Amino acid sequence: METALTALESSTLSRIREAVTAEALEAVRVEVLGRKGQLAAVSRDMGKLTPEERARVGKLLNTVKTSVEAALEARRAEFEAQALALRLDAEWLDMTVPAGGTRPGALHPVSRIQQEIEDLFHSLGFTILDGPEVEDEYHNFDALNIPPDHPARDMQDTFWLEGGLLLRTHTSPVQVRGMERLGPPLRMIAPGRVFRNESVDASHEHTFYQVEGMMIDRDVSVANLIFFMTTLLTAVFKRQVTVRLRPGFFPFVEPGFELDIRCLICAGEGCPVCKHSGWVELLPCGLVNPRVLQASGIDSEQWGGFAFGLGLTRLVMMRYAIDDIRWLQSGDLRFLEQFA
Ligand code: DAH
Numbered sequence: 001m002e003t004a005l006t007a008l009e010s011s012t013l014s015r016i017r018e019a020v021t022a023e024a025l026e027a028v029r030v031e032v033l034g035r036k037g038q039l040a041a042v043s044r045d046m047g048k049l050t051p052e053e054r055a056r057v058g059k060l061l062n063t064v065k066t067s068v069e070a071a072l073e074a075r076r077a078e079f080e081a082q083a084l085a086l087r088l089d090a091e092w093l094d095m096t097v098p099a100g101g102t103r104p105g106a107l108h109p110v111s112r113i114q115q116e117i118e119d120l121f122h123s124l125g126f127t128i129l130d131g132p133e134v135e136d137e138y139h140n141f142d143a144l145n146i147p148p149d150h151p152a153r154d155m156q157d158t159f160w161l162e163g164g165l166l167l168r169t170h171t172s173p174v175q176v177r178g179m180e181r182l183g184p185p186l187r188m189i190a191p192g193r194v195f196r197n198e199s200v201d202a203s204h205e206h207t208f209y210q211v212e213g214m215m216i217d218r219d220v221s222v223a224n225l226i227f228f229m230t231t232l233l234t235a236v237f238k239r240q241v242t243v244r245l246r247p248g249f250f251p252f253v254e255p256g257f258e259l260d261i262r263c264l265i266c267a268g269e270g271c272p273v274c275k276h277s278g279w280v281e282l283l284p285c286g287l288v289n290p291r292v293l294q295a296s297g298i299d300s301e302q303w304g305g306f307a308f309g310l311g312l313t314r315l316v317m318m319r320y321a322i323d324d325i326r327w328l329q330s331g332d333l334r335f336l337e338q339f340a
Pocket of ligand 1: 169170171172212250252253284285308309310
């Protein structure tokens with residue numbers, strides 16, 4: 001019996017050393033130390049022995065049990081150490097490797113040109129005003145001398161909201177708010193988002209940007225208007241531009257104009273950008289209609305002014321030769337990264 005026990009001990013110890021998984025180790029434990037295991041069987045058979053034999057075998061049984069338990073524990077600890085080593089290996093970081101390239105942010109081209117225009121007008125003594133994007137009919141239309149039957153009021157163009165409110169269709173209502181709040185004399189610009197209920201394509205968006213401008217003083221003339229517009233466009237395009245005025249109709253100015261610039265791409269020779277006319281339509285403007293001054297409580301006998309509505313989105317597209325308006329609001333990094 002003692003020989004069998006010693007043999008069991010040495011075979012068990014070598015099985016433990018050879019076990020390569022926690023499951024294999026557990027199987028050895030159950031088979032040898034378990035309640036129905038080999039050592040339990042020896043212990044049961046001990047009843048048949050003489051007292052002296054029983055004492056000797058009992059002692060040996062305990063030694064074997066202890067040594068098997070110790071070997072199991074040691075092997076388990078080895079497994080844990082191996083697992084930890086694997087994890088550390090997987091998580092290993094070389095803190096001395098230089099970091100990957102950074103991706104610097106950039107201002108959106110619309111913000112960029114808007115800021116340039118703000119800086120320029122600020123230096124000319126203009127105030128920068130903000131107005132609400134959700135407007136009322138009065139500021140968006142009535143106060144600007146746009147009668148209820150004017151096509152600009154057509155449901156097609158305006159996003160109407162509940163309670164007679166709407167998404168402003170232009171930045172002109174900020175003129176009205178400026179006149180109401182600050183009175184004459186007044187020099188202001190109002191950059192911002194405007195909304196039109198249009199179907200979207202390469203040259204139309206439902207959301208785009210304008211910069212409204214207004215100057216009210218004594219004796220303001222078309223000459224003043226041309227001076228400020230030429231200064232504006234020269235600064236934006238960073239070169240001398242040639243402008244011309246054509247008559248244009250807007251209910252809030254009289255006379256009203258369309259200001260064109262000589263095409264910067266072909267210098268007036270004619271090309272696809274200017275549709276072979278040599279001129280690009282850029283900026284509607286005019287002398288403020290006396291009715292608009294009066295609606296905001298300004299005495300039109302004493303004061304006069306000019307106003308303009310610059311299509312900021314259009315200007316950005318021309319300056320950077322962007323051929324599809326949808327890029328601007330796409331959020332596409334391939335587009336935006338070009339401005340970094
Ligand atoms: N508000 C006009 C529009 O969005 C643009 C405009 C035209 C503004 C003439 C003006 C102006 O101030 O004088 O179509």
